[in-house]
Amino acid sequence: MQPSSTQGSRRLLVLLCLNISLFLLLPAHASGGRPNVLWLIAEDMGQELGCYGYPIKTPNIDRLAREGTQFSRAFCSSPICSPSRSAFSTGMYATAIHAQDHRTAQDLKRKLPAGVKTIPKWFEQNGYHTSLMGNPKTDWNFLFSNKEYMGTDWSQRKTGQPFFAMYNFLEPHRWGWSKWPDLATHLDPDTVPVPPIYPDGPVMRQSIAKYMDFIIEMDRKVGLVLDRLEEEGLSDNTIIFFFGDNGRTIYRGKQWLYDEGMNVPLIARYPGLFEPGSVNDELISLIDLAPSSLSLAGCPVPEKMQGKVRFGEDAAPRAKYVFASRDLSDQTQDRIRAARDKRYKYIRNYRPEAGYAASPYLLKTHPEYTEARQAYELGELDEKQSLFFQSRKPEEELYDIEADPWETKNLAEQREYGDVLQRMRAALNQWITESGDVVLSEP
């Protein structure tokens, strides 16, 4: 769902002007105290929300979008839980801190490098109370103490103390589906949209309907948190970021570097900074949220953080690219890196011979994969739907996302895209070197 770029640019320009003027008029400390920072984190979720134009009723998150800024080009830096969470919780690429493997065995985990800490630790150092709320998930692929967070609820803070809270929702993560069989809402599988890359079968429809059911449930829970902020008089002095930790979990989404695995919802609300109801089409990586949150709260941004401040008076220049990695994912070893600009996606497969290996986890939890695989073997899938069942991946993939949002037409070998390919290759190479990819750039 890409808004028109011309319209988006105009809106962005207006937004930036408004933001700059409003920010100057109403800095973070205008109310006399430092703002609270609240991260609301959905699991395994793409932009399937009413406010993004998807046919689903999500009134609470839509309300957040109406009161803040909705980002269309927000991306995780790894398309699966633990490397993504390791990254956005430190403001570092997972590949730069030995956290790229999902999930790293406990005895292989390392300490964070000197000068790198988790976001709650940085906030604690700046006098904040920190809490891990909702689903108590860290899922970090590095060694950490049991004191990373000070508590489990912002109510545990001292009088007058600002808080940072990471509030995790389990929904719509797939292994949780069986735990809540009695949701208030059950969508009719016959009414859900099936993307063109997937065969339209009954199990596929059930999987998508279930995913949507859980988004509706997650939206209800977000509403409870927003109501609580309001009741406690905290709405105006709390910076909120709502986002998904990685993309949607249908079999070509989560774990893979297509937009379905990388593109996540991101909505920011902070009265006086984010223009109500605005849309921002600029590239943003989830690793930008840690430095941005610290900066907006008036805390120094640690020198080593690789993410960039994206909002407020200390914002960095706009990003030209976002980058992502995939390595071990459960039981399947692969190595993929990707660069994405506002229009193109470049994917480099280091193990093309591995194909699109389905892990036992995927087979167990994604019944639509088995349905689709059987249809493929019976010759019932079209060309787009068959891509995921090829025994070998291309070494390089290049997609024009504007023309081909589901990334089905690989342009890497087309001569007219040679310049784009070369530019994207160079950008990826530069990122691998400069970010210190521990797998690819160490001797």
Ligand SMILES: [Ca+2]
């Ligand atoms: Ca996840």
